[in-house]
Amino acid sequence: MKILxxxxxxxxxxxxxxxxxxxxxxxxxxxxxxRLAALGGNGMFHASFPGECxxxxxxxxxxxxxDRQNFPxxxxxxxxxxxxxxxxxxxxxxxxxSKVRVTKRKCVLAKGRDAIKGAKNDLGCLYQAVASFxxxxxxxxxxxxxxxxxxxxxxxxxxxxxxxSDPITVGKPIGRILPQQNNPEPDRxxxxxxxLNAYLTYCHQTLSADPTLSKTANFxxxxxxxxxxxxxxxxxxxxxxxxxxxxASIYEGLAHELGFDFIRATDGKDxxxxxxxxxxxxxxxxxxxxFHVHTKVPDDVSHKGTPLLKKQALESxxxxxxxxxxxxxxxxxxxxxxxxxxxxxxDSTLIHSGETVPVIMAGPRMxxxxxxxxDEVSAAGGCLGMLRxxxxxxxxxxxxxxxxxxxxxxxxxxxxFIPDNYTVFSL
Numbered sequence: 526m527k528i529l530x531x532x533x534x535x536x537x538x539x540x541x542x543x544x545x546x547x548x549x550x551x552x553x554x555x556x557x558x559x560r561l562a563a564l565g566g567n568g569m570f571h572a573s574f575p576g577e578c579x580x581x582x583x584x585x586x587x588x589x590x591x592d593r594q595n596f597p598x599x600x601x602x603x604x605x606x607x608x609x610x611x612x613x614x615x616x617x618x619x620x621x622x623s624k625v626r627v628t629k630r631k632c633v634l635a636k637g638r639d640a641i642k643g644a645k646n647d648l649g650c651l652y653q654a655v656a657s658f659x660x661x662x663x664x665x666x667x668x669x670x671x672x673x674x675x676x677x678x679x680x681x682x683x684x685x686x687x688x689x690s691d692p693i694t695v696g697k698p699i700g701r702i703l704p705q706q707n708n709p710e711p712d713r714x715x716x717x718x719x720x721l722n723a724y725l726t727y728c729h730q731t732l733s734a735d736p737t738l739s740k741t742a743n744f745x746x747x748x749x750x751x752x753x754x755x756x757x758x759x760x761x762x763x764x765x766x767x768x769x770x771x772x773a774s775i776y777e778g779l780a781h782e783l784g785f786d787f788i789r790a791t792d793g794k795d796x797x798x799x800x801x802x803x804x805x806x807x808x809x810x811x812x813x814x815x816f817h818v819h820t821k822v823p824d825d826v827s828h829k830g831t832p833l834l835k836k837q838a839l840e841s842x843x844x845x846x847x848x849x850x851x852x853x854x855x856x857x858x859x860x861x862x863x864x865x866x867x868x869x870x871x872d873s874t875l876i877h878s879g880e881t882v883p884v885i886m887a888g889p890r891m892x893x894x895x896x897x898x899x900d901e902v903s904a905a906g907g908c909l910g911m912l913r914x915x916x917x918x919x920x921x922x923x924x925x926x927x928x929x930x931x932x933x934x935x936x937x938x939x940x941x942f943i944p945d946n947y948t949v950f951s952l
Contacts, residue, residue, distance in 0.1 A: 529818060529859060529861050530818065532864065534824040535824025535877065536882055537865055549836040551903075557850050558843050559898050560850050562898055564850075564887045566909045569910075571911075572866060575880065578875060578877045588866065599775065600677075600750050601751030601782075602779050603617075603674075610678075614680075616751070617676055618751075621641070622652075634697055634698070637695055651738060654731055660723040661719065663680070664681055667745075677747060679717065683716070684752075687702050688702055694874070699725075702718040728744065764940065765814050769788070770790050771790060772790045788806070797842055799845070823865070862921060929943050
């Protein structure tokens with residue numbers, strides 16, 4: 526049986542007066558999603574625990590059954606996805622240029638990442654001006670990946686266990702890089718933090734000394750350091766042959782590190798058509814049996830739009846799910862899961878919020894409950910209850926008839942699925 530996980534990034538939201546005190550999901554016309562809800566079982570999902578505000582990469586990491594302490598960091602994942610060269614021992618940090626004003630020796634954020642205007646080539650001079658630096662035997666190499674997005678490769682006796690400098694919110698002071706408390710590499714983390722502070726100082730002084738450059742930006746901010754970790758593959762954990770279809774570099778990096786095959790999709794002007802094509806590819810694929818089909822549209826609209834625009838975007842995506850409905854109605858050998866990685870409020874100071882998101886599971890061996898609408902309130906009355914983290918994958922194994930009986934073990938490794946390959950008895 527194929528498992529199709531349709532991941533609507535940032536699908537959850539809050540209630541708004543302009544939508545008659547409904548969420549965008551509640552207010553939207555979603556005939557295909559509502560039909561899937563009626564055909565299957567429903568519930569709520571959080572990749573960690575309700576109230577915790579997760580970034581997408583961490584939510585996916587936890588959802589796929591990995592432990593938080595082994596998370597390699599977003600800096601690492603984006604570096605892999607964008608093809609930035611580095612060695613396994615290097616530390617990778619996200620970076621972008623900003624504008625600060627200096628008040629009593631404090632640098633206060635005046636313009637963030639998106640407010641620094643210009644095409645990638647136009648902003649390239651900023652990245653070239655501070656492309657390399659060395660302090661205390663630690664080397665820094667800055668790589669521009671997109672318009673005002675970059676990766677810093679930090680080489681030497683370094684550690685990723687350091688804090689961020691980017692306060693994200695305009696009007697807040699830039700943070701000093703500090704070693705994280707109780708980290709397992711205190712000496713290396715201290716040296717790394719000290720050297721990175723020196724690099725950021727160098728960047729500010731270099732940009733400020735150039736009247737042309739400083740008109741655009743005068744500070745480089747950093748966040749979410751990471752370093753490669755040896756992780757078991759998704760196939761080893763769950764016994765499935767996975768394919769990820771997504772459009773962002775972060776997901777290509779995640780796919781690579783977790784052992785997924787990956788297809789880089791293109792985001793066009795019609796979100797529903799984009800999603801339909803990705804779903805059709807998964808339904809037709811003869812090689813894989815687990816598909817992570819991703820769309821970033823709900824999250825992007827939440828960050829840049831309004832509750833009404835998010836409602837409209839969800840309605841467009843719903844049109845792309847007609848083939849999923851047909852597959853379930855025709856009792857195809859497929860388990861369809863639709864959910865989100867986190868909630869993204871359309872009107873909030875939070876980047877992501879900690880509310881749960883709805884989840885549908887529909888297929889030939891599912892319990893069917895009385896829920897007939899896909900939204901944050903209706904789904905709470907469904908038979909799946911509240912799922913957290915890797916419980917989603919365990920339920921996927923269960924409903925696809927792959928779950929092993931606990932304490933029944935073929936081979937020397939304790940695994941949650943029925944194995945195809947194990948050491949057989951011979952006379």
